[in-house]
Amino acid sequence: MAPRFREGDAVVALSGKWISWAHTLVAYSAFLGALVVGLSLHYQKIVQNEYYGYPQEWFPSVSSTIGDRYPERAVFQFFIAMTSGPRFVLVFLWYVLTARPNSTLPKIVAGVGLFRTLSCGGWTYVTSTDDHGWHDIFMISYLVATLPWTLGCLSLSPHNGKAVRYRKILAGSFFGTLVPLIYFFIQHKVHKVPGAYTTYAFFEWALILFDVGFDAVTALDFDAFELVIRDVKGSSRGNRKQVADVVLEKEKDKPIGNVFASDFLWSGFLDANADVYNGYVFWSMLTSLGLTVWYFPLWHMGISGYEVMVMCTVSPFLLVKASVRSFVVKNVRYVHVLSLSGLLAYLVRSPEYRLFSVAFGVSMSCLAWSATWYAERTQQSRLESRILAWSIGLVLSSVAKFALYTNNPVWPIMHAENGGWNNLGLILAIAAILRSTRAVTDNRGGIDMANRPPTSPLLASLGLAGLFFGMHSLLSDSSTMVLWVWEGFPVRGPIAANGILTITAMGLGILIGIFFQSTPLSWVNLLLAGIGAFILTSFHNWFGYMGALLLATNLMAVATLLITSAVRHGPVTFGLGFLIYNVMVLAHVWVVAYAFVPGGPLLREHTDWLMTAAIMSLAAGVYAASNDGSIKKQRIQLGKNVPRKYTPYYTYVLLCVELIALAISYLRFPTNDFVPYHKDEKVITAGIWTIHFSLDNDMWSSERRMRDLIKELEIDVIGLLESDLQRIIMGNRDTTQYLAEDLGMYVDYGPGPNKHTWGSALLSKFPIVNSTHHLLPSPVGELAPAIHATLDAYGELVDVVVFHSGQEEDPEDRRLQSEYLADLMRAVPRPLILLSYLVITPNKGNYKTYVGPRSGMKDIDPSDWDRWCEYILYKGIRRSGYARVSRSTITDTELQVGKFVVGQPEGSDEQLNEDQVPEGLRFPSMFRGQGRRDHRYHVFDEPRYFI
Numbered sequence: 001m002a003p004r005f006r007e008g009d010a011v012v013a014l015s016g017k018w019i020s021w022a023h024t025l026v027a028y029s030a031f032l033g034a035l036v037v038g039l040s041l042h043y044q045k046i047v048q049n050e051y052y053g054y055p056q057e058w059f060p061s062v063s064s065t066i067g068d069r070y071p072e073r074a075v076f077q078f079f080i081a082m083t084s085g086p087r088f089v090l091v092f093l094w095y096v097l098t099a100r101p102n103s104t105l106p107k108i109v110a111g112v113g114l115f116r117t118l119s120c121g122g123w124t125y126v127t128s129t130d131d132h133g134w135h136d137i138f139m140i141s142y143l144v145a146t147l148p149w150t151l152g153c154l155s156l157s158p159h160n161g162k163a164v165r166y167r168k169i170l171a172g173s174f175f176g177t178l179v180p181l182i183y184f185f186i187q188h189k190v191h192k193v194p195g196a197y198t199t200y201a202f203f204e205w206a207l208i209l210f211d212v213g214f215d216a217v218t219a220l221d222f223d224a225f226e227l228v229i230r231d232v233k234g235s236s237r238g239n240r241k242q243v244a245d246v247v248l249e250k251e252k253d254k255p256i257g258n259v260f261a262s263d264f265l266w267s268g269f270l271d272a273n274a275d276v277y278n279g280y281v282f283w284s285m286l287t288s289l290g291l292t293v294w295y296f297p298l299w300h301m302g303i304s305g306y307e308v309m310v311m312c313t314v315s316p317f318l319l320v321k322a323s324v325r326s327f328v329v330k331n332v333r334y335v336h337v338l339s340l341s342g343l344l345a346y347l348v349r350s351p352e353y354r355l356f357s358v359a360f361g362v363s364m365s366c367l368a369w370s371a372t373w374y375a376e377r378t379q380q381s382r383l384e385s386r387i388l389a390w391s392i393g394l395v396l397s398s399v400a401k402f403a404l405y406t407n408n409p410v411w412p413i414m415h416a417e418n419g420g421w422n423n424l425g426l427i428l429a430i431a432a433i434l435r436s437t438r439a440v441t442d443n444r445g446g447i448d449m450a451n452r453p454p455t456s457p458l459l460a461s462l463g464l465a466g467l468f469f470g471m472h473s474l475l476s477d478s479s480t481m482v483l484w485v486w487e488g489f490p491v492r493g494p495i496a497a498n499g500i501l502t503i504t505a506m507g508l509g510i511l512i513g514i515f516f517q518s519t520p521l522s523w524v525n526l527l528l529a530g531i532g533a534f535i536l537t538s539f540h541n542w543f544g545y546m547g548a549l550l551l552a553t554n555l556m557a558v559a560t561l562l563i564t565s566a567v568r569h570g571p572v573t574f575g576l577g578f579l580i581y582n583v584m585v586l587a588h589v590w591v592v593a594y595a596f597v598p599g600g601p602l603l604r605e606h607t608d609w610l611m612t613a614a615i616m617s618l619a620a621g622v623y624a625a626s627n628d629g630s631i632k633k634q635r636i637q638l639g640k641n642v643p644r645k646y647t648p649y650y651t652y653v654l655l656c657v658e659l660i661a662l663a664i665s666y667l668r669f670p671t672n673d674f675v676p677y678h679k680d681e682k683v684i685t686a687g688i689w690t691i692h693f694s695l696d697n698d699m700w701s702s703e704r705r706m707r708d709l710i711k712e713l714e715i716d717v718i719g720l721l722e723s724d725l726q727r728i729i730m731g732n733r734d735t736t737q738y739l740a741e742d743l744g745m746y747v748d749y750g751p752g753p754n755k756h757t758w759g760s761a762l763l764s765k766f767p768i769v770n771s772t773h774h775l776l777p778s779p780v781g782e783l784a785p786a787i788h789a790t791l792d793a794y795g796e797l798v799d800v801v802v803f804h805s806g807q808e809e810d811p812e813d814r815r816l817q818s819e820y821l822a823d824l825m826r827a828v829p830r831p832l833i834l835l836s837y838l839v840i841t842p843n844k845g846n847y848k849t850y851v852g853p854r855s856g857m858k859d860i861d862p863s864d865w866d867r868w869c870e871y872i873l874y875k876g877i878r879r880s881g882y883a884r885v886s887r888s889t890i891t892d893t894e895l896q897v898g899k900f901v902v903g904q905p906e907g908s909d910e911q912l913n914e915d916q917v918p919e920g921l922r923f924p925s926m927f928r929g930q931g932r933r934d935h936r937y938h939v940f941d942e943p944r945y946f947i
Helices: 017-041 062-067 072-098 105-125 132-156 161-189 196-216 243-250 255-259 266-300 306-320 322-330 332-339 341-347 351-375 380-403 422-436 457-475 480-484 496-515 519-538 541-557 559-568 572-590 607-626 629-640 647-668 703-712 735-743 811-826
Strands: 010-015 226-230 683-690 717-721 746-748 760-764 768-776 784-793 796-804 832-837 870-875 878-885 895-901 944-946
Touching: 010 017, 017 062, 017 072, 017 196, 062 072, 062 196, 072 105, 072 132, 105 132, 132 161, 132 196, 161 196, 266 306, 266 332, 266 341, 266 351, 266 380, 266 422, 266 647, 306 322, 306 351, 306 572, 322 332, 322 351, 332 341, 332 351, 332 422, 341 351, 341 422, 351 380, 351 559, 351 572, 380 457, 380 496, 380 559, 380 647, 457 480, 457 541, 457 559, 457 572, 457 607, 480 496, 480 541, 496 541, 496 559, 496 647, 519 541, 519 607, 541 559, 559 572, 559 607, 572 607, 683 796, 683 832, 683 870, 703 735, 717 735, 717 796, 717 832, 735 746, 735 760, 746 768, 760 768, 760 784, 760 796, 768 811, 784 811, 796 811, 811 832, 870 895
Parallel strands: 683 717, 796 832
Antiparallel strands: 010 226, 683 895, 717 760, 746 760, 768 784, 784 796, 832 870, 878 895, 878 944
16 A cells, blocks of 8 residues: 655555545444444443333444434544545446446446435434434435445446455345344334344444445455556656745745755754743743742731742852852753752642742752753854743743633642643653753854953843843733733723733744844844833723733843843853842732832832833843844854754744644633523622632632632622732732633623732623722722622623722721722612622721711621621612621632622511522522531521521
8 A cells, every 4th residue: 555656657556445445444433433432431321212221222223322422423423524535436436447338327326326425424414413304314315325326336346256245245134134123123113112222223233334344345346446646747756846945045044044944854843842841841830939939928918938939040140150060061951850849849738848849949940941051152053942942931831821721730739630730741841851951062163252241241130130020920921911901891902812912922022033133123122122011001901902912022032132142141140130030029029019018118009110120121131232242243143144953943833832822712712601590580699709819728729619619609790809810929820711711701800910909800690881990099008909890680780899998907098998989889870789808897987888878888687797808788689698608728718699689679687588588599508517518608507588
């Protein structure tokens, strides 16, 4: 069967018998594959018929196997589609074999064979579930056509005794089987005999074997044929130029031509993949460091001491000492292996030791990458490839988070139960390290290291710091800048699924850095990055996001230049760069955590200062690089006439990553066809929950556990507080994306990360007609965010407010906030539900501002005296139930839930027994007593219901 290449015009020759064997193999695979899958997954279901099931019936029919269930139906349809090609060729070859001058029968048989093939496709892809009538028409047509096809083939068979004998046996067996087949079908259908359908099924499967086997006999006739592909114009001889050849010749001595001038080798492509995965591991560990550090001040409600671990990134300072530098460079593979403690950290149960494991891994990874770049300092092409791998690793990390709703599958807060792929990630990391570190650095040629750069290492370090900080804070998650510009409903800007645009902009920036190696252009990149940062910081919706894309593109474009410059300035540059980066990371926290840190008020709400500092740092780095004559010379050479052996492979990897991101974006685009749980009763089940930044008591990501409780409580509308995770210290995450897409809910993220709050979010089964974000008066303490949304609930407009007030330590803030919110709620003419965190004592102080004539609001349960933080208030709508559900270890706060009936008046505070409440208005019984997974009704030990 192997292709035969000759100097003549025959390019490929293939024996005709292989068409028959291919048809037979694929056809049998379709039926037998579906049978194996069906027996493995749905045995008792596919042996069940309208009268009996297992054990009376114990073998499935063909129709129940191939047409009733997924995935066996998909397996069958897949292989039948593969069968169609050989099938059409088989019919054609049979006609060629049997055709005679002035003979009509071969044409009729060929027509019947074609019709039979098409009718097979009909009953295969139109199942009885889809359209029973058409399925039967196609099936009957196929069976009717089998008779003339079989008889026609017998009469036209060449004088081949062996083939004729087999055809007679198989044809006789086929038609002979029809008699018992019909008999047992009648026994089943008319007389309802137990087990008759199983016997019928065996005869039905025998028909398949005989039918396909009959066509397989053509292999004995087709071995006289040879299918030949002839090249009549010499196109296959490799003499003609392809489009790629013409383009490369045209682009010779230009950037594109230099990049793609080399031949493609799979070994080079595998090397590039390994390097990029190493870059992915670096970014995965670096982004997890802040997340694991954050756990401790989160539970200490202030400085814990563990924050010092962020300084583990300054390990490249060790490279300043020549002996250490030499040791690390020679043993960089083992340093990379040591860094995998960051991936192994998920096995450590103690949060403290898990943090130490991550910190050690990050320190080793920073040391290994800095040593790798420095070791390649005299080989610009290799240095460029390492920088590209590191940069594309960031893109891959962002794509992985895009696929897993902003969680990285190899983070130490992940494990198998909450969606982690830690074992696979570790295995791939080991393989990537072994492959990417096997090459020995060649220090001959390349950049001239004899002349030291004229500028201070400090400027190059500032450039690195600005690059690291910009990449980490804005580009490590594709939705971060989407949420910067989010302003609520109606949607006027990008949503999370549009994060593909951020990823595309990052890839475009990398390509610009590859193809345009001009130092003056780096000043243009810097200017455009500054403009983008200004637009992103100052504007919202789509225009603000255009600034985000401009910033992403040009930030990635200068990465190669800045790291190359850092290499020229010596190893101290990397240590100093990471140190300055750490200061910027702390400032990134200070702008929102000013109430809990020393000197916090100095940076209060000054993200604009931080963005300016990052751009100025980039400017210092570009200045240092532009004044280095050696870098200028090298970039001119790379841009003109120096072939770049490694770069094409990284370009191919980048394109693959971008295509994966595009597919993920398509899969994640919301359907907006969400349905409430009890639409017939017109019930809104509303909840409020402080989710503690989606880290549970044991430092695991808690989205899936939250999802389970929200789903089981059948909540239609929920307010989430402490939900803004789009910061370095919190991993640049967004819990609402997973919850909204998995639960089928609309989502308003609330004030974005550039609004300097701890976050408030709203998820709703009902369409959000309009939503407005508010930052309530907070002259001293932390900002108090609120969302005021109008929902279309069963055709009526119902308003919901989600609100997080200030802390107990700031009474004046809380007083001003209570007055602001009371006035806001009083002005609403529609039914209104408040889902809030108020920090008040019932019937005292600010409670009387929130509840009473000034606001017009009522407490969901005035008799519940044991509250301090979470409250549900309402007006203009009937409150029918109220429950408090324990948190388990998900967070530090319970989940409060209320039930409201749309279109009915408020009612009274008189309580009802549950047996007096309609089924659709009750809370789930599974949380009574000991509850489920440590969630139960507590305080009252049961829900409360009201008239």
